[in-house]
Amino acid sequence: MAQAYEIDEKKTPTSKTITLRIARFNPEHDSDTTFMDFSVNVEKWTTVLEAILDVKQHFDHSVAVRYSCRQATCGSCGMVINGKPRLACFTKVSELNSDTVTVEPMHNFPIIRDLAVRFDRLFNTHHKVKPYLIRDDSEITSNTTKELLQSPEELEQFIQFSNCIKCGLCNSACPTMATDSSFVGPQALAQAYRYVADSRDKGKDTRLKIIDESHGIWRCHFAGSCSQVCPKGVDPAMGIQFLRGYMLGFRS
Amino acid sequence: MNPHDEHKEGIGGMANPRRYGIERVAYWLMRLTGLGLLGYFIAHIYETSNILRGRVGWEEFLDLTQTTEGHIFMTLVIGMCVFHTVNGIRIMLGHGGIGVGKPARPDYPYIPASQNSRHKIGIYSAIVLAAIAMMYGMAVMFGE
Numbered sequence: 001m002a003q004a005y006e007i008d009e010k011k012t013p014t015s016k017t018i019t020l021r022i023a024r025f026n027p028e029h030d031s032d033t034t035f036m037d038f039s040v041n042v043e044k045w046t047t048v049l050e051a052i053l054d055v056k057q058h059f060d061h062s063v064a065v066r067y068s069c070r071q072a073t074c075g076s077c078g079m080v081i082n083g084k085p086r087l088a089c090f091t092k093v094s095e096l097n098s099d100t101v102t103v104e105p106m107h108n109f110p111i112i113r114d115l116a117v118r119f120d121r122l123f124n125t126h127h128k129v130k131p132y133l134i135r136d137d138s139e140i141t142s143n144t145t146k147e148l149l150q151s152p153e154e155l156e157q158f159i160q161f162s163n164c165i166k167c168g169l170c171n172s173a174c175p176t177m178a179t180d181s182s183f184v185g186p187q188a189l190a191q192a193y194r195y196v197a198d199s200r201d202k203g204k205d206t207r208l209k210i211i212d213e214s215h216g217i218w219r220c221h222f223a224g225s226c227s228q229v230c231p232k233g234v235d236p237a238m239g240i241q242f243l244r245g246y247m248l249g250f251r252s
Numbered sequence: 253m254n255p256h257d258e259h260k261e262g263i264g265g266m267a268n269p270r271r272y273g274i275e276r277v278a279y280w281l282m283r284l285t286g287l288g289l290l291g292y293f294i295a296h297i298y299e300t301s302n303i304l305r306g307r308v309g310w311e312e313f314l315d316l317t318q319t320t321e322g323h324i325f326m327t328l329v330i331g332m333c334v335f336h337t338v339n340g341i342r343i344m345l346g347h348g349g350i351g352v353g354k355p356a357r358p359d360y361p362y363i364p365a366s367q368n369s370r371h372k373i374g375i376y377s378a379i380v381l382a383a384i385a386m387m388y389g390m391a392v393m394f395g396e
Contacts, residue, residue: 180391
């Protein structure tokens with residue numbers, strides 16, 4: 001059941017009133033998600049996060065939302081906005097071209113409350129692929145002054161994938177994750193590629209073995225939705241196909 | 253278990269082809285045609301097993317494919333087969349890391365290189381070729 005809230009706030013000549021529909025769910029006492037409607041005044045530059053914070057300030061401070069940097073760097077405010085996973089701080093209301101903006105928690109993540117979701121699984125799978133340089137020797141730990149040189153061309157091979165902010169939008173958009181809770185996910189697979197492609201790393205075989213499992217890389221069917229929603233241009237789909245290229249012998 | 257424990261989008265979300273462009277449509281069609289062809293394969297085994305009923309039984313069953321419904325069914329099979337094959341070749345190449353672009357520093361607005369025009373052309377080609385094959389099949393079957 002949707003509830004509507006509105007206050008008579010002074011509008012500026014350039015502002016526009018939209019309906020912000022916020023999904024409300026508290027696992028402690030709710031059996032299902034309900035939506036609450038709020039009339040919010042927005043400007044051309046107002047982001048969805050600012051609109052949500054406006055609701056918290058003027059209508060209902062109990063709306064649960066995770067956010068921090070407000071500049072698409074921390075990856076905290078991922079949510080489903082008008083049906084697609086996006087960062088709330090990186091999405092302007094005006095670019096949605098709709099008078100109604102619906103915000104829901106990200107799919108494929110357990111809900112803590114309202115728009116806040118648990119990231120345990122994402123961090124576990126991220127950790128599983130060993131997201132750090134693996135070396136045969138002890139160069140990194142015993143002699144910290146030693147440089148591991150790298151050419152600009154070698155850097156280009158993985159720099160794109162190191163932009164990942166662990167926001168989880170890719171996992172939320174992934175059609176495999178929609179039905180398979182055990183799938184390692186595009187975020188972790190992209191990070192596996194990030195280190196496999198790093199010329200300083202020696203852990204390629206270890207990582208390929210980790211992702212070569214029944215709920216691993218083979219569950220990806222190259223739908224590409226992960227890459228389409230990535231707010232940092234990481235392109236996980238590309239990394240996953242390159243990883244598979246290594247495993248199938250197309251790449252060395 | 254409370255469905256919100258996992259909050260998975262489920263089959264409805266997986267099969268929804270509307271939100272993520274032509275690539276997601278191709279993903280959905282690939283799954284659909286794969287299931288359709290699996291169904292046809294099972295039906296085909298059943299159909300050919302009718303030969304055990306002798307020549308009369310075999311021809312009786314074969315007559316089913318000569319009806320209007322049979323022709324429509326076969327037209328769909330042709331379409332599924334052509335789309336699944338052509339799109340399958342595109343996906344197999346992609347799975348080998350071929351034609352998915354090169355890693356590079358991304359520039360805003362971050363258009364993913366893996367969703368490039370080669371793949372889009374591959375998807376549209378699969379759809380167009382499937383449509384042409386279906387039309388040809390219909391012309392042959394209904395033109396008798």
